[in-house]
Amino acid sequence: MLKTTVFEHLKNAMREKDVLAKGVLTLLKAGLDSAEKEKGTALSTEEEVAIVNREIKQTNQSLEGAQKAQREDLIEQEEAKLALLKKFLPAQLSEDEIVAMLTEAGITKGMNMGDAMKIAKPLLAGKTDGGTMSKVVKNLI
Numbered sequence: 001m002l003k004t005t006v007f008e009h010l011k012n013a014m015r016e017k018d019v020l021a022k023g024v025l026t027l028l029k030a031g032l033d034s035a036e037k038e039k040g041t042a043l044s045t046e047e048e049v050a051i052v053n054r055e056i057k058q059t060n061q062s063l064e065g066a067q068k069a070q071r072e073d074l075i076e077q078e079e080a081k082l083a084l085l086k087k088f089l090p091a092q093l094s095e096d097e098i099v100a101m102l103t104e105a106g107i108t109k110g111m112n113m114g115d116a117m118k119i120a121k122p123l124l125a126g127k128t129d130g131g132t133m134s135k136v137v138k139n140l141i
Helices: 002-015 017-037 047-066 072-086 093-104 114-123 128-141
Strands: none
Touching: 002 017, 002 047, 017 047, 017 072, 047 072, 093 114, 093 128, 114 128
16 A cells, blocks of 8 residues: 555655655645545555655646756756655556557547547556657547
8 A cells, every 4th residue: 555655655754754755655645645645445556656646746737947047956956755655556558658658449540539548547547647648549530
């Protein structure tokens, strides 16, 4: 279960006095706890991965802001956060693997983007990020 893994990493970060890791893992654990409390039962793996992806998306947005402002200190910090968060994701598929899975699932040239994404999203949940999935689907249809 991802929640226990995050908690173990958080305890290690606290022991090692790693301020950045402690902050990131605290936010991630809070997000997982909050979602679990809201649902009322334990989260599925897909739900846990969705929460990690949400944190990654927010960190990417912060990174883009830091890059626009040319703040090297913040850029380094956000990149370190991203590296830490990505450790909690399952192995990501390559674009070739995504193409193979989508063509096998029935996505073909000339297909409506909405219909293609309805097939792709559940099939690729947690296996790739949304940007890569959209790009591959666009190229396929």
